[in-house]
Amino acid sequence: MQERQWAADACKGDEIAFHELINSQKRKLYGIAYSYLRNEADALEVLQETVCRAWMKCGKLKDPDTFIPWLYRILMNCCVDELRRRRRVDVISQEPQQGTIEMVDVNKLDIERVLNRMKPKYRHALMLKYYQDMTVPEIARILEKPEGTIKTWIHQGLKQLRGQIEQGGGWDHE
Known part of the structure; x- marks a missing residue:
């Protein structure tokens, strides 16, 4: 496979x-960043940070077969760093940025709100599985956990998601 080379x-x-390797992964990387950050500018900034970190440390990577999962892991860590940074910044206004109008599905917002309240391990597993259509083995490589653990996290995450929605954490809009 050319990516391995x-x-x-x-x-x-x-x-x-x-x-070439980054170019082959750019859409998937952007999709993951955007699914976490929900902002194009922040997603692109996190992508840039991810690429810089990967370039600076890729010489230390021992197994080229782990490059892509390692790259996704760097991206997810950068996204988490950005979300932490956002929480530290006082939000002055909840209104959309000037000149930006975006139609949003209210039910999707409810799911995202519940996901944001979940433990990170469940949120990561669910986002990679359902937002990025990754398989359990792919998620296991990225999160560096056994497949059984990933299956458990997905199951527990879905259970939490259902519980939150049933408790009124979502879909009150009928």
């Missing part, structure tokens, strides 16, 4: 291979 070359310092 790019990863091997990138880990040896080949900038072109690194660029």
Whole structure:
């Protein structure tokens, strides 16, 4: 597979291979960042930070086969860092940014609100599974956990999601 070769070359310092590898993953990376941050500018900024961190540390990666899960893990950590930074900043206004009008499904907002209140391990597993259509083995590689653990996290996360919605945490809009 060409990605494996790019990863091997990138880990040896080949900038072109690194660029090709990042380019092959950019849509999926952006999708994950946007699903966490819900803001295009922040998602792009986090992507840039992810690429910088990956380039600076890819020489230390021992197994090129783990490059892509490792890259997703860096991205998720950058997203979590950004969310923490947001929480520290006092929010002056909840209104949309000037000039931005976005139609939003109210039910989707409820699910996202419940997801944001979940433990990170459940939220990560559910977002990768249902927002990014990843398989359990892919999620296990990214989160560096056994597949059984990922299945449990998905099950527990869905259970929490259902519980929150039944308690009025969502879908009160009929």
